[in-house]
Amino acid sequence: xxxxxxxxxxxxxxxxxxxxxxxxxxxxxxxxxxxxxxxxxxxxxxxxxxxxxxxxxxxxxxxxxxxxxxxxxxxxxxxxxxxxxxxxxxxxxxxxxxxxxxxxxxxxxxxxxxxxxxxxxxxxxxxxxxxxxxxxxxxxxxxxxxxxxxxxxxxxxxxxxxxxxxxxxxxxxxxxxxxxxxxxxxxxxxxxxxxxxxxxxxxxxxxxxxxxxxxxxxxxxxxxxxxxxxxxxxxxxxxxxxxxxxxxxxxxxxxxxxxxxxxxxxxxxxxxxxxxxxxxxxxxxxxxxxxxxxxxxxxxxxxxxxxxxxxxxxxxxxxxxxxxxxxxxxxxxxxxxxxxxxxxxxxxxxxxxxxxxxxxxxxxxxxxxxxxxxxxxxxxxxxxxxxxxxxxxxxxxx
Amino acid sequence: xxxxxxxxxxxxxxxxxxxxxxxxxxxxxxxxxxxxxxxxxxxxxxxxxxxxxxxxxxxxxxxxxxxxxxxxxxxxxxxxxxxxxxxxxxxxxxxxxxxxxxxxxxxxxxxxxxxxxxxxxxxxxxxxxxxxxxxxxxxxxxxxxxxxxxxxxxxxxxxxxxxxxxxxxxxxxxxxxxxxxxxxxxxxxxxxxxxxxxxxxxxxxxxxxxxxxxxxxxxxxxxxxxxxxxxxxxxxxxxxxxxxxxxxxxxxxxxxxxxxxxxxxxxxxxxxxxxxxxxxxxxxxxxxxxxxxxxxxxxxxxxxxxxxxxxxxxxxxxxxxx
Numbered sequence: 001x002x003x004x005x006x007x008x009x010x011x012x013x014x015x016x017x018x019x020x021x022x023x024x025x026x027x028x029x030x031x032x033x034x035x036x037x038x039x040x041x042x043x044x045x046x047x048x049x050x051x052x053x054x055x056x057x058x059x060x061x062x063x064x065x066x067x068x069x070x071x072x073x074x075x076x077x078x079x080x081x082x083x084x085x086x087x088x089x090x091x092x093x094x095x096x097x098x099x100x101x102x103x104x105x106x107x108x109x110x111x112x113x114x115x116x117x118x119x120x121x122x123x124x125x126x127x128x129x130x131x132x133x134x135x136x137x138x139x140x141x142x143x144x145x146x147x148x149x150x151x152x153x154x155x156x157x158x159x160x161x162x163x164x165x166x167x168x169x170x171x172x173x174x175x176x177x178x179x180x181x182x183x184x185x186x187x188x189x190x191x192x193x194x195x196x197x198x199x200x201x202x203x204x205x206x207x208x209x210x211x212x213x214x215x216x217x218x219x220x221x222x223x224x225x226x227x228x229x230x231x232x233x234x235x236x237x238x239x240x241x242x243x244x245x246x247x248x249x250x251x252x253x254x255x256x257x258x259x260x261x262x263x264x265x266x267x268x269x270x271x272x273x274x275x276x277x278x279x280x281x282x283x284x285x286x287x288x289x290x291x292x293x294x295x296x297x298x299x300x301x302x303x304x305x306x307x308x309x310x311x312x313x314x315x316x317x318x319x320x321x322x323x324x325x326x327x328x329x330x331x332x333x334x335x336x337x338x339x340x341x342x343x344x345x346x347x348x349x350x351x352x353x354x355x356x357x358x359x360x361x362x363x364x365x366x367x368x369x370x371x372x373x374x375x376x377x378x379x380x381x382x383x384x385x386x387x388x389x390x391x392x393x394x395x396x397x398x
Numbered sequence: 399x400x401x402x403x404x405x406x407x408x409x410x411x412x413x414x415x416x417x418x419x420x421x422x423x424x425x426x427x428x429x430x431x432x433x434x435x436x437x438x439x440x441x442x443x444x445x446x447x448x449x450x451x452x453x454x455x456x457x458x459x460x461x462x463x464x465x466x467x468x469x470x471x472x473x474x475x476x477x478x479x480x481x482x483x484x485x486x487x488x489x490x491x492x493x494x495x496x497x498x499x500x501x502x503x504x505x506x507x508x509x510x511x512x513x514x515x516x517x518x519x520x521x522x523x524x525x526x527x528x529x530x531x532x533x534x535x536x537x538x539x540x541x542x543x544x545x546x547x548x549x550x551x552x553x554x555x556x557x558x559x560x561x562x563x564x565x566x567x568x569x570x571x572x573x574x575x576x577x578x579x580x581x582x583x584x585x586x587x588x589x590x591x592x593x594x595x596x597x598x599x600x601x602x603x604x605x606x607x608x609x610x611x612x613x614x615x616x617x618x619x620x621x622x623x624x625x626x627x628x629x630x631x632x633x634x635x636x637x638x639x640x641x642x643x644x645x646x647x648x649x650x651x652x653x654x655x656x657x658x659x660x661x662x663x664x665x666x667x668x669x670x671x672x673x674x675x676x677x678x679x680x681x682x683x684x685x686x687x688x689x690x691x692x693x694x695x696x697x698x699x700x701x702x703x704x705x706x707x708x709x710x711x712x713x714x715x716x717x718x719x720x
Contacts, residue, residue: 078628101627127629144629145528190545190580211553212545214521214533231519232533236613240517240547251487251515251549253443300531330532331620331653332633384633 070392071340071354073362074108074379078386080140081129082379083176084372093373097388098129103140105131105155105162110377110390119155121162132180133373137199138162139174139182150174152182152199167197175219178306183223187213194244196223208247218262218299221306226263228252233260235273235324243268253290254283258326262299264309267345269299271326278321282345284310293343294350296321298329301338303369303378305393310346313353313378313393315339315366335384336365340391354391364389431457433495433509439606440484442513448493450478450507461498467491484513488551515549516606518595522585524617525660527651529632535615536585539707540656545580546595548606559605562596576600585614617655619700619714624649624684637716647686650700652712659704665711669699687718695719 078100085107086093095108096118103123107116119138127148129140138153150171153164167184172192174184182197192210194217197203210217210229218228226245233239239259241252254261256272263269271280280293301315315338328334340353356364365383372379376397379390436447450462464474466482474480485491490512497505521543522536536542546561548554556579563570563581570581585591594609620634624647635648652660666682668675677685687698696718703711 101625101629125627125629148528190543211547212519212521214519216531231521232531234533234535236535236615237520237533238518238610240515240519249549249553251517251547255517327532330530332622335633386628 069359070395071356071359072390073360074388074390076387079381079388080126081131081138082368082381082388083131083133083135083370084377084379085131085133085135086373087135093376094135095372095377095379095388095390096131096135098126098131098138098140100386101126103129103142103162105138117160119153119162120160121153121164123151123153123162123164130174130176130182132176132182132199133178134180137176137180137182139167139176139184140164141171141174150184152197154199172215173217173219177223178221179223181223183207183219183227185210185215185217194227208244208249210242210244216260218260220263220265226265228261228263228268230259230261233258233326233330235278235327239272241268241270252283254281258323260299260326262302262304262312264304264312266304266309269293269297269302269312269314269343269345271297271299273323273325276323278323278325282343282348284345286310286346291348294348295341295343297343298326298336300326301336301366301369302343303371305375306371307375307397310344312343312345313369313371314341314343315364315369315380316341316350332383335363337363338366340366340378353393356389431497431505431507433493433507435493435509435511439516439604439608440511440513441515441606442484442487442489444484444513445481446484446511447479447481448495448509450495457497457499459500463496463498465492465494465496484511486551487513487515487549489513512550514554514606515547516595516597516608517547517549518593518608518610519545519547520593520610520612521545522654523657524654525657526653527622527630529630530653535654536612537615537617537654537656538585538587538709539704540585540654540710541582542585542612543580543582544593544595546597546608547579548597554605558600560598560600560602562598564594566592574598589614615654617710617712618653619702619712620651620653621698621700621714621716622649622651623647635716635718638719639716640719641687641689644689645686646718647684648698650683650685650702650714652683652702655702655712656704656707656710659702659707659710663702663711664705665701665703667701669697669701669715671697672699689720691720693720 074095075097080098080100082097084093085096095110096105098105103126104117105119107118123140123142125143127141127144129138131138136155140151142149150167151164152167153162155162169186171184171186176182185192185194190213192213192215194207196205196207214232215229216232220227224246226243229242231239235258238257241254241261243250243252254270258273259270261268261270267284269282278296280297281290282293283290295316297314297316302312305311317336317338337357339355341350342353343350356362366380367383369380374397376394377390378393381388430453432451434449434451440446462476464471464480471480490510492508492510494506494508522534523541524534524537526534556577560574560576561578562574565583570583591612592609593612596607597605599605623631623635668677668685697715699715701713
């Protein structure tokens, strides 16, 4: 081959490479202010605050209240509170929920699935609420911490308006009772006063006073109780269990690190750290005996059946719980994947009712379990997204 | 003559003085055979060990019979120790032991068990988020409020009780205090502190006594997403999480930080990709981030601290993908 041809070929290859390089240089380079490791560009700004746009609420049709399944998801958006209400003695029970953030109240017809907004009055930043079983009254918390406000609302029967007035007290916990009254706990000095408010009669009375402040009240569904009271649970400090019935305190034989409890007139369930394990016990008042439960349970995930108070329904994740419980679950560091279980404190037995993850494919971390009228339906929230769910526990009771 | 009379009187009275020296019970002294309990002040349901202590050796060869609540305990016959379960709060249950010596004479000793619940409730004045259901924990320098509750079937009125508090054997409040069932103290250095309290009635008789170990922790920090409508989400934003949406508000939530430091922090700094960044709001624990690119990641760091008590603080960082 001639030397000249080799030189010409080499120059041609060099020209092609220069052309490719020029193309990438002018047409295919990423913009100057970007890159694979882009940041939020807040590094040198002095005012990064931005008006937050509300995220659109998912409205995909994954809720079907008329589904034949016994387990149903009732809402796709977070709820602040819920209850099954019966407006008159002859009317059909309906599920009602309070929308988180707005305080709007919706009613769901459990037969047809029709959803109706019964209160369009906006209570901004509504984070928690309860409703009376007659559907007439609600108690709402707006905001959190030092900015929390509490209101009691009266639902109108002729419009979607909620007539409401503020409760001028700091409230740490509240609930509605079966006889349409509200119970709430309010710190007074170094104590915690538990009061009962009757919205129909507009009367307020102190039910009892707890001699310390940092108390959790596991409410009973009646004014009389027994309401269980214990210092906020933590695995690092000891807790003690007290029962208040008709305002009279009784120290129950349960104590320990990480102690929390839930109860009924027939007994109570409590969990505590024993050694390096989180363990659960059931106390049967009828026989005055305490037995270790067959499964480890976070009592906050349980509620007793009103009409058969030796039975409790609990959200249970079968796992070896570490000694740091329940702190890690309270912080949200541990997420549960619960199944629904029925636990009999008299027979000391437990049976699984349903596995939501198997039925729906969804992970559910059950909180706020609560029975409806006649214990036919069990309602609860999923801690992971605050949505409302329902399980038909005893359809024949409706 | 006077000296002789005094000498005679001394000689006559000498035996009675000698007898009195050996008759300790007549003077209210400690009996030489006694029942001792462990624990000394049992709570209801406690397993109690009663021991027969014979300091003088006077029960050599004696038959020993125990009775609890009036019922004999055959399994404890001729045993110097017996175990039983304390009764309910407010009950008075006798434990008795009868000694039948070889000479045939008998002696019965008796103690009454009056179990009382003594609960020491620790309320640290450190900060936890409003949505957190657990209890605050003490961290170095933070104040701790402690309350003792005595219950013998109902709460005992603190006005009828004298309390003596000790922290690591150091007496608090300068000594015993009537109705002093609550104390406050700053958390000392160390991983734990032993807090003990003794309760006595107004005659000085001990009702109950108990000690608890109070664990001391370091403040922690977590990042939580704050929704404009729904508020705080109780699930922490973990490092490496992928953000959806163009804007996110993060709240740094200190756990167990002294409430005084939380309210007036000397240092409260955000850093974005290692660059100190003013957060632009009145709430030093909150920052709003906006996505400016279609994808990428950023490092977010928050530091809160007191400059007076340097261990009162925490610093955490997370990486966010978007």
